[in-house]
Amino acid sequence: xxxxxxxxxxxxxxxxxxxxxxxDDLVQQISRIGCNVETVWPLPETLPTNVDVVFVEIxxxxxxxxxxxxxxxxxxxxxxxxxxxxxxxxxxxxLLDLNVQTVLSKPLRAFGVMSSxxxxxxxxxxxxxDLTNLEKLRLKLENIQIVTEAKFILMxxxxxxxxxxxxxxxxxxxxxRTSTREIANAIINADGLLNNxxxxx
Numbered sequence: 001x002x003x004x005x006x007x008x009x010x011x012x013x014x015x016x017x018x019x020x021x022x023x024d025d026l027v028q029q030i031s032r033i034g035c036n037v038e039t040v041w042p043l044p045e046t047l048p049t050n051v052d053v054v055f056v057e058i059x060x061x062x063x064x065x066x067x068x069x070x071x072x073x074x075x076x077x078x079x080x081x082x083x084x085x086x087x088x089x090x091x092x093x094x095l096l097d098l099n100v101q102t103v104l105s106k107p108l109r110a111f112g113v114m115s116s117x118x119x120x121x122x123x124x125x126x127x128x129x130d131l132t133n134l135e136k137l138r139l140k141l142e143n144i145q146i147v148t149e150a151k152f153i154l155m156x157x158x159x160x161x162x163x164x165x166x167x168x169x170x171x172x173x174x175x176x177r178t179s180t181r182e183i184a185n186a187i188i189n190a191d192g193l194l195n196n197x198x199x200x201x
Contacts, residue, residue, distance in 0.1 A: 008118065
């Protein structure tokens with residue numbers, strides 16, 4: 001995780017907060033860390049490009065414009081750090097709705113800003129890694145299901161066992177320099193066309 005610390009100075013940070021003393025103090029502290037920081041208020045229609053971290057003030061209700069800014073999935077949206085002045089059910093619900101990675105409370109102090117960015121980035125990165133691994137598992141399971149269906153088609157039509165059916169699929173995939181999934185899909189599609197043709201005779 002040392003790369004998270006090393007990367008701090010290269011982060012592009014956006015502060016979505018009205019220009020007041022709290023905002024100025026936060027921007028000053030982020031600048032001291034070495035990050036590139038920009039402040040925007042009122043809420044923009046879209047986020048600036050290449051933003052890594054966004055500090056966003058959350059009050060009683062999250063305005064629709066803010067929801068739209070962060071409606072993208074976890075794989076594409078930046079790290080979010082919520083800023084709150086008090087705790088009540090509405091504010092806490094806003095934090096949950098925006099799915100922030102961590103929270104800073106007012107009055108803002110210099111101490112804690114860097115560690116908040118660091119921990120938020122760690123959570124953000126871990127979430128992306130989890131989603132990537134989950135997608136890989138989903139695709140693997142999908143591949144297994146497709147190949148299994150193709151194997152049963154071959155077993156049914158050619159009277160071979162499961163091991164022999166898989167060997168046929170793998171051999172065709174290797175000879176055509178493609179994946180077993182593509183060969184399996186071709187078998188499934190051909191079987192579907194054949195069945196459809198027989199039904200229409």
